[in-house]
Amino acid sequence: MTDRIALDLPARAEFLNLVRSVVTEVAVAMADLPPRRVDDLRLAVTEACANAIDATAKVGLVGGRIGVVCERVDGGVVVEVSDSGPGFDPDALVPHPPVTRPDRLQFERGLGVPLMRALADEVSFGRSAGVTTVRLVIGPEPDRRPARSRSREA
Amino acid sequence: MVDLGIIVSEREGWTIAAVSGELDMSSSPALRERLQGLLAHGRPNLVIDLDGVGFIDSTALGVLVGVMRRARAAGGDVRLVCTTPRIAQVLEITRLDQAFATFTSVDGAVEPLGL
Numbered sequence: 590m591t592d593r594i595a596l597d598l599p600a601r602a603e604f605l606n607l608v609r610s611v612v613t614e615v616a617v618a619m620a621d622l623p624p625r626r627v628d629d630l631r632l633a634v635t636e637a638c639a640n641a642i643d644a645t646a647k648v649g650l651v652g653g654r655i656g657v658v659c660e661r662v663d664g665g666v667v668v669e670v671s672d673s674g675p676g677f678d679p680d681a682l683v684p685h686p687p688v689t690r691p692d693r694l695q696f697e698r699g700l701g702v703p704l705m706r707a708l709a710d711e712v713s714f715g716r717s718a719g720v721t722t723v724r725l726v727i728g729p730e731p732d733r734r735p736a737r738s739r740s741r742e743a
Numbered sequence: 744m745v746d747l748g749i750i751v752s753e754r755e756g757w758t759i760a761a762v763s764g765e766l767d768m769s770s771s772p773a774l775r776e777r778l779q780g781l782l783a784h785g786r787p788n789l790v791i792d793l794d795g796v797g798f799i800d801s802t803a804l805g806v807l808v809g810v811m812r813r814a815r816a817a818g819g820d821v822r823l824v825c826t827t828p829r830i831a832q833v834l835e836i837t838r839l840d841q842a843f844a845t846f847t848s849v850d851g852a853v854e855p856l857g858l
Contacts, residue, residue, distance in 0.1 A: 602767065602768035603769045605768060605769055606767075606769070609765075632798070635767055635798075639767070639768045639801070639802055642768065698802075700801035700804055700805065700837050701800075703836070703837070704800075704801055704837065708836070
C-alpha cells in the first residue's frame, strides 16, 4: 500500500473545503487525473462527506469525527469516507418524483447518492463494527455513458 | 470558513443575486438565509447568477429548490444564470435543469419569456 493519505476530521461542514483541497492534490499531483475527473472526484467526495457529517449528527455524537482515506491505485484514485452514524441502505432510497411535477419541489435532499453514482466509476457502501464507509473510485477516463442514463440506473 | 458572496441588484422587475464562492454544506445555511431574505421583500422574481460559483453540491442545489418553491408560492419564479459547463453538468445529472429555467446571461434571464 503506497501513497495512502488518511484524514481524521471533526464531523463539521466547515472542513469540507479542506477535504476538497486534499483530494484535489491527490488527484492532480499523485494520480495526474484530467481536470474533469478531478471535478468529479471533488463533488463525489463532498457528497460522501456531507452524508457522513449528517449521519454523525443523527446519533448526536458530541465531537464526532469522520475519516477520509485517499489512495492512488492503478488507473485512478480511491477515496473512502467513513462515519460512526446509524448507517443506511442506499438501495432503500426512494427516488424523487420527476422534476416536471410540482411536488418534486418538496424534496431538497437526497441528491447526494445519485450524484456520487453518476460521477464515480465505482461506488460501494459498507458497514462494519458500527462504521459506515463509502468507497469511491475515479479513474482517468470519464465514463462515456450519458449522465441521464447513469442517474436512472442509480 | 464560509466562502460565499452575494451581490444584489434589480432589473426589469427581477431581483438579481450574483452569487460567488463555493456552495456546499458549510455555505448553504447562509445562502438559504440570504436568498429567502430577498424573497421576503415582496419581490418573488429572482435571478440567481451562478457565474461566480466555483463549486456547487447537492446541499446547495437543495437550497435553490427550496427558494424556488417559496418564490412560486409567492407568485414569482426563480431563473438561473449558468455559464460554467461544470455547473450545467451537475444540474443535468440531477435533472434540475428541467425544473429551473436556465440562461447563459443575466440579460437573457431578465427578458420576458416568449419574445
